[in-house]
Amino acid sequence: MNRLIPLLLALPGLALAQGASPLALNLTQSLIQTVQEGGKATEKRTPGYTRVRPGDLLAQNVTARNVSARTLANVAVKLPVPAGHVYVSPDGTAATGVRTEYSIDGGKTFAPAPLKKKVTVTENGKAVTKEIEVKPNEYDAVRWTIATLPAGTEKTLGFRVQVK
Template sequence: MKRLLLPFLLMATASAQTGAVQQNVTFTLRQDLIKSVVTDGKATETVIENPKTVLPGDVLREQITLVNVSGRKLAQLLVNVPVPKGTEFAQLTTANANRWKAQYSLDGGKTFSAAPTRTVTVTENGQSVTRKVPVPTTEYTNVRWTVTNINPDETLKFAFRVKVK
């Protein structure tokens, strides 16, 4: 099996994001390996912090921590995190809440949607029919949270999982 060096994945993600968050907020990105184990029919997960290498099929948690260091309440922050190269989006683990909503991009972060769709044309009963269909989550290129507000000195954490290709 091919081993991937994790720092490359993490650095590509972190460098693409740092300029997008306001200077009044500190931004930290962690990438941890999630190992699932089934013992006696019961599934448990183990988090391996900052792994040195990963293998195809491994699941990583991308965890973003925001801290408001401005001393005042901030509003309408956009937290845009690319899906790291060599991985594919697997699962959002920070669900939408009253203060933030997640959206996804298929085009490298140019446009976002809560449920990306694609227009396809199929033939049904001899007729061409055009419809919108959901895009597989494995095609997501970015995850973005829109945060309505963050209080002074408040810390917020957001996370999603990716699978190593």
Template structure:
């Protein structure tokens, strides 16, 4: 059964700090959602990415965020948050972003940490609290912190999910 792809409502928290007082970075972000399809061309199988307008359980979706700084000064410490879309699961190791520090949230975007530091407590039947490391299926958001986006600079960020 196919379901509508809910675009990751880009909760774009772009926190920009200009490298010089009164500088004017102007960062914009566009998001694209794609899936891979296999076609037959001249008797050969060919795989290509197409815009994902719907998706079936088990399909992999590719999210690409393209950013650009049209301002006249560098943007520093730009933060981009993106929720993992409802009805999908983050694919481990798929988040990319050259020059970006990548972290994740398991609490709806309130806090972000590296995967090995994403922990939570579970109360055992004995009453004892057990600390556990979150699995990628528990991630709710991806965050990229981009050190510097120079004036006129562009770049890409991305991640993949599997439809439940």
């Protein structure tokens, strides 16, 4: 599934022309399977797949392309974890000049991993609030902030999810 999505976010220090966005986003999904090739286990990616089953692993990738004539700074790109899926891990290696943050509240707030949350438990008959580390499978959105994106360049960012 490939589609072009215009980004309608305000970028710091950049005035957007009416309806024109300096950033084009292309979202792709691929089914990831482990296959044997020459007696070795290797990863096979299938874009444009039509069926998935619980447990299948998918790559969600977004390519951010600067379609303007100037360098963009502090470009934020958000991608929710699709409904019916669980976040597994980043896809690929970390892109240079990109800060990655995660959300557990539907994309309202973001922070770098590992995320922490407060929970109330009962100990010796008393309610006690503790801070615990959030497991990655609880992440429901990812935000990447690209420090600089020169004119005409692009960055591909992504993560892996598993079908529930």
